[in-house]
Amino acid sequence: MQHSAPLSNSNSENNSDVNRATGSSASDIRHDWQLTEIKELYRLSLNDLLFKAQTVHRQNFDQNTVQTSTLMSIKTGACPEDCKYCPQSGHYNTGLSKEQLVAIDEVIKSAKAAKRTGATRFCMGAAWRSPRGKDFPAVLEMIKAVKALDMETCVTLGMLNDDQAEQLKNAGLDYYNHNLDTSAEYYSEIITTRTYQDRLDTLQSVRGAGIKVCAGGILGMGETLNDRLNLIRELANLPEHPQSVPINQLIAVKGTPLEDARELDPFEFIRMIAIARIVMPKSYVRLSAGRESMSDEMQAMCFFAGANSIFYGEKLLTTENPDMNHDLKLFERLGIEPEGGTPKTNPCPRTLAEEQAKIDAAAQNAKPENKMFYDAAK
Numbered sequence: 131m132q133h134s135a136p137l138s139n140s141n142s143e144n145n146s147d148v149n150r151a152t153g154s155s156a157s158d159i160r161h162d163w164q165l166t167e168i169k170e171l172y173r174l175s176l177n178d179l180l181f182k183a184q185t186v187h188r189q190n191f192d193q194n195t196v197q198t199s200t201l202m203s204i205k206t207g208a209c210p211e212d213c214k215y216c217p218q219s220g221h222y223n224t225g226l227s228k229e230q231l232v233a234i235d236e237v238i239k240s241a242k243a244a245k246r247t248g249a250t251r252f253c254m255g256a257a258w259r260s261p262r263g264k265d266f267p268a269v270l271e272m273i274k275a276v277k278a279l280d281m282e283t284c285v286t287l288g289m290l291n292d293d294q295a296e297q298l299k300n301a302g303l304d305y306y307n308h309n310l311d312t313s314a315e316y317y318s319e320i321i322t323t324r325t326y327q328d329r330l331d332t333l334q335s336v337r338g339a340g341i342k343v344c345a346g347g348i349l350g351m352g353e354t355l356n357d358r359l360n361l362i363r364e365l366a367n368l369p370e371h372p373q374s375v376p377i378n379q380l381i382a383v384k385g386t387p388l389e390d391a392r393e394l395d396p397f398e399f400i401r402m403i404a405i406a407r408i409v410m411p412k413s414y415v416r417l418s419a420g421r422e423s424m425s426d427e428m429q430a431m432c433f434f435a436g437a438n439s440i441f442y443g444e445k446l447l448t449t450e451n452p453d454m455n456h457d458l459k460l461f462e463r464l465g466i467e468p469e470g471g472t473p474k475t476n477p478c479p480r481t482l483a484e485e486q487a488k489i490d491a492a493a494q495n496a497k498p499e500n501k502m503f504y505d506a507a508k
């Protein structure tokens with residue numbers, strides 16, 4: 131069963147035109163995508179690919195609405211897994227200090243703040259291989275407490291078995307995040323402490339318990355184009371499309387084995403968002419980690435390509451995310467409305483002087499790196 135996504139009246143385009151443009155019908159939910167077909171999408175000109183993706187997007191969603199989720203790390207660092215991208219892995223020295231599970235009061239405080247700023251979903255992440263018996267009951271209480279604030283809940287706690295998934299469902303959990311991260315072929319280059327099949331099994335337990343699945347991956351880890359396309363194919367060919375598909379751009383963190391990974395061409399990233407939109411037409415595609423280093427223009431193109439969800443709030447789990455004022459301003463400039471509505475009060479009010487200092491600092495930082503910058507004084 132696919133979950134039903136919002137459809138606005140503005141989507142009532144002539145379906146036959148749309149089908150001609152997309153080569154498929156609006157209700158097409160397929161789980162048999164071949165790599166060759168996904169490659170065909172990739173080979174389209176960017177204009178053609180974006181047109182197709184935007185057309186599918188409009189058939190299934192309000193094109194001017196973006197869902198906002200706020201993240202909180204409820205247990206940080208010293209993870210036993212060796213994910214090469216992750217600042218929280220205990221295998222690498224990234225300068226993070228190990229922390230215990232946070233107190234429920236802190237979670238409630240953060241969730242209330244997230245709700246005030248307009249987030250509709252609160253996602254809690256723990257640096258675990260899988261939930262530990264002694265901490266699990268406290269996480270169940272956190273889910274109940276956030277749910278009681280009338281927010282959607284999401285957790286990401288590592289591998290789950292059927293029984294744990296069932297308990298999460300009973301606590302009222304809406305979404306479970308567990309990413310495939312990359313293609314099955316490239317996976318062992320990135321993680322050796324658990325297998326691709328382990329990940330698929332966890333997703334099966336989550337689905338089996340009736341929890342919505344949030345599953346995606348990371349781009350820019352040195353994978354090939356085939357790996358990127360195969361990741362999207364794996365996601366699209368799951369027994370049900372994940373209701374939420376986070377597409378992360380690697381945040382290359384110092385101390386991790388991927389600290390020097392080569393940056394992906396922004397157009398490659400945008401193409402992957404567009405392909406994900408086309409092959410998983412009713413899934414929310416989340417423009418996830420990495421927005422801090424993306425230009426506003428790149429993010430706007432990702433929204434045009436069909437991304438309709440973001441992490442919202444200054445912090446992801448341990449790394450930076452754009453500040454909320456910047457995101458709200460960007461939405462305003464693009465005519466986008468957050469799914470929960472625009473907050474009535476400024477979420478992080480700054481004085482005019484602080485605003486100006488931030489703009490000056492950004493302009494100052496931009497100058498030396500901008501090779502196109504023309505200095506008339508020289």
Ligand code: SAM
Pocket residue numbers: 209215216217218255256257258259286287288289307308309311347348378379380381382383419420447
């Ligand atoms: N330990 C749990 C797990 O691995 O499922 C939950 C937390 S883990 C940090 C959640 C996801 O964050 C990872 O699967 C990965 O896709 C993403 N992630 C972690 N570090 C990242 C980084 N440096 N850049 C981009 N995405 C990252």
Ligand code: DTB
Pocket residue numbers: 201217218255286307309346347376377378381418419446447448449450
């Ligand atoms: C996901 O796909 N991205 C989020 C969330 N799921 C849990 C995490 C991004 C983490 C980025 C690195 C950090 O902040 O530690």
Ligand code: SF4
Pocket residue numbers: 209210211212213216217218219220256257258259288
């Ligand atoms: Fe641990 Fe998750 Fe980071 Fe992997 S991604 S090291 S499992 S916190």
